[in-house]
Amino acid sequence: MMMRAAALGAAFLATTALTTAAVSAETLRWARAAEALTLDPHAQNEGPTTTLMHQIYEPLIVRNMEGQMEPALATSWEPSAEDPNVWVFTLREGVTFHGGQEFDSADAVFSLERAMTETSNFKELLSSVSEVRAVGPYALEIVTDGPNPLLPNNLTNIMMMDEGWATENGAEAVQDYAAGEDTFSARNTNGTGPYVLESREADVRTVLSANEDYWGIGEFPLAASEIIFTPIQNPATRVAALLTGEVDFIQDVPVQDLGRVAEAEGIEVITAPQNRVIFFGLNVGAEDLANDSVEGANPFADVRVRQAIEIAINREAIQQVVMRGQSEPAGVINPPPVNGWTEALDEYPTYDVAAAQALMEEAGYGDGFSVQLDCPNDRYVNDEAICQAAVGMLAQIGIEVNLSALPRAQHFPLIANGETDFYMLGWGVPTYDSEYVFNFLYHTQTEGRGSWNGTGYSNPEMDAMIVSLASEVDLDARNQTIADLWAMAEEEVIYIPIHNQILNWGIADGWDTVVDADDQVKFKYFVAE
C-alpha cells in the first residue's frame, strides 16, 4: 500500500514537473478568424491554409516577412546558361522530413509534379512548366514551354513533400473532395518545416511543436517552441481573448477595436499596408446592362461615364470616415510592393463633382441613370460600408445606385458568370508581378485566362501584350511592356481603384515580428522580446 502511494506520488510529481516545463517553454497562442481547410499542401491555394502549411512544410524559395525571396529548400537558382527555357536549382543538403526521410531532388520532382496535377489548386502557377527533372541528388531543372523569367516568383507557396511517405500512404494524388475523397495527406503531415504537427481538431485547436532537427536552427530566431492555433470567428470574442491574455497573437484586429486594443496594457497593434487593393469593376462589354435604367445601350461603354465615376469617388472621405484611417487611397489596381507599380500610377484623381457632372453631360447622361452595384458583405474590411459611401457619392452626379450586398459565396459567382454590371472586388498579387493582375483581370475571358475579368472588356492588342509577358526574357523590355499596359489600362478606366487595405496584427508583449504584406505569418521569424 505504501509502495503504491509512493509510486503514485512520484508519478504525480513527474506530471507536475512536466507541466511546469511545458509552461516555461515559449508557447505562442495564435488566433485568427479563419481556419485552414486541409493539411494537404497542394489542395487549397487560400490564405489561412497556406499560412498553416508554411509552418509545417517548406517551398524551394520562400518570401520572408518583408516580402523578399529567400532560399528555403533551394539554396540557389539561376536560368540555365545553355537553354533559356530551363531554370537550374541547387537544393539544400542534409535536410530531413519530420518523419526522418531525407529531402532530395526526387522529392522535389514528385512535389512539383503533384502540384501540377488536375486537382491541385496550384497548377495555374506552374502552367508554363513542361518538365521537372532531377539531374543529381541535389540538382533540379525546371523546363518551361518558353523562357519564363519569373518562374521563381511562382514557387514561393509550393510545398515539398516526401515521395516515399506519400507513396507508402497512398497520398500521391492531391486530395479531391469532388471525387468524395478523404486522403491521408489531408489529415497527416510530413514536412521539413520549422514546426511539427502535434495534434489537430479542425475548427477547435491545432498544436505545433518546434522541429528539433530543423536545418535553420541558429539562422532564424525560432522563439516559439510550441504554437497553439485556435480559429475565433466572432471579432468581439477574438479581441476579448487577446485582452484577457488567453491568446498572444491575433491576425485580424477589427478596425473598430483598434483604439481599445492599442490602449490595453501589455498588447501592441502592429500594422503594414497589405498586398490587396479594393476596387469597383464596370461591365463595359455588355450591349445593354441587365439592371439599369438605360434601354438599349450600356452607359459604362462610354469612357466618359467611367471617367466621371473615377473622379466622383471621394477616396479620402472613404479613408477617413469608413476606414477610420486604415487604408491607403489608390489610383491603380496594383498594390505597391508589386513589380510595375509606380507612384505616378498610384496617384488618384482629385475628387471633383463639377468636372464629373460635365463629363456625364458630354456623354449624354446629364440626367443620370440608375444601376445596380453588387458588393460582398463578409469578405473585405468594411466592404459594404464602402459601397454605401459610393452610393452617396455617385448620387451627386446623377447615378442612382441600387446597392445589393451579399455574402461572398453569392457575390463572387456573379463575377465569374458575368452576371453583374457594377461590382466590388479585391485583389492581392502573390507573385509580386503585374503579369498576374493583367492575366486575371484585363485579359479577355477565355478558358485559361481572364477568369476574374467580369467587365466583359476585350482588347486583342492588350491580350497579345499580356501573353508576351510570359516569355519575355529581357527584363527591361518586359518592364517596358508592363508600363505600356498600365498606361493603356489607365486610359480605359474599366476598374475604379479605391484603396489598399492595411493589416492590423495584435501581439502581446514578449513577442515581436514585422507584419507580412501577404498576411502570411511565418513563425520562424518571430522573436521573443
Added chain:
Amino acid sequence: MLSYILRRVFQSVLVLLVVGLVAFAMFRFVGDPIDTMLGQERTMQDIERLRETLGLNKPFFVQYWDFLVRAVQGDLGISYRQGRPVAEIIAERLPATLELAAVSGAFALIFGIVMGIFTAIRRDGFAANAIMTLSLVGVSLPTFLIGILLIYVFAVELSWLPSFGRGDVVRLGGWSTGFLTQSGLVALILPSITLGLYQMTLIMRLVRSEMLEVLRQDYIRFARARGLRDRAIHFRHALKNTLVPVITVTGLQLGSIIAFAIITETVFQWPGVGLLFINAIQFVDIPVMAAYLMLISVMFVGINLVVDLLYVAIDPRLRA
C-alpha cells in the same frame, strides 16, 4: 391503435422528406461553393470541371435524390470545406452541443422554477418585482449581445472565466466531454447562461403564472383552513400541480436549445454542430448543411412522434 401509430410514423417520414426537399431547393440561394473551393487562381475550365464532378449542374431534386440514395446506405458524403466524411465530423461535434444544451437546460429549469416560485409567493415584494423586471431584459436582449456582455464583464474586466472555447476535454470512446476537467467545467458557465437565459425567463414566468393560478384554487384555501404550514402548502400541494405544463414546455424547449445553439456557439467559438452549420453556410458546404438540417428535423419529428405516442398511452379514448 396500430393503425394510429403507423399513420403517425408515415406522416413523420413524409415531413422529413419534405423538409429535405425544401432544404435542397434553398441551397442554390445560399451561393455557389465552387469559388470558395477553387481559390483565386482558378480558370473557367476548373469551374466547369468541378461543377460537373460535384453534380451541381443537375436540378435540385436530382441532387436531393442522389443524397437520399447515399444517405439510406449510411453515406452522408464528404464535406466540401474539410474534405472529411460528414458523419465523422458531426459525430465529433455533437457532444459539445449536447453537453452545452444539457447544462443550459438544467440551468434554465432549476433557476426558472426556483425564481418562479419565489416571485409567485412574494408577488409584491421588492425582490420579486426586481426579478420580474430583469427577466424582461433577459427576454428582449438578443443572444449575441448577452454573450458579448458576459464576455466583457466576466472575462475581460473581472478575468474570472474564459472568453472562448471548451477548455480541455477528455475523450471517452467516441465522446469528448468537458465535464471531467476544471477548465472544461469553467468554460461551460458563460455559454450555458447565454443559451439558457431565454428559456429560464420563459419557465420562470410560466411557473409564476401557474402558481398564482393554483394558489387561488379552493383546495389551497381549504389547506390553509386546515392550518397547514405555508411550506407544505406551497411545495407539497401548489408546486406539484404547477409542474405539468412546465414539463411539457421544457421537453419542447430542449429541442430548440439544441437546434438554436448556433448563435451562442458562434459567439463563444464553441465547437459544436451549430458552429459547424454556420461555417457550412458561409462556405456553401452542401453535404454538411443537408446532414445538419436532416439531423435537426429527425430530432424534432422524433420528439413530436414520441409525444403523440405518449398521448395514446395516456388517453384511452385514442386507443379505440
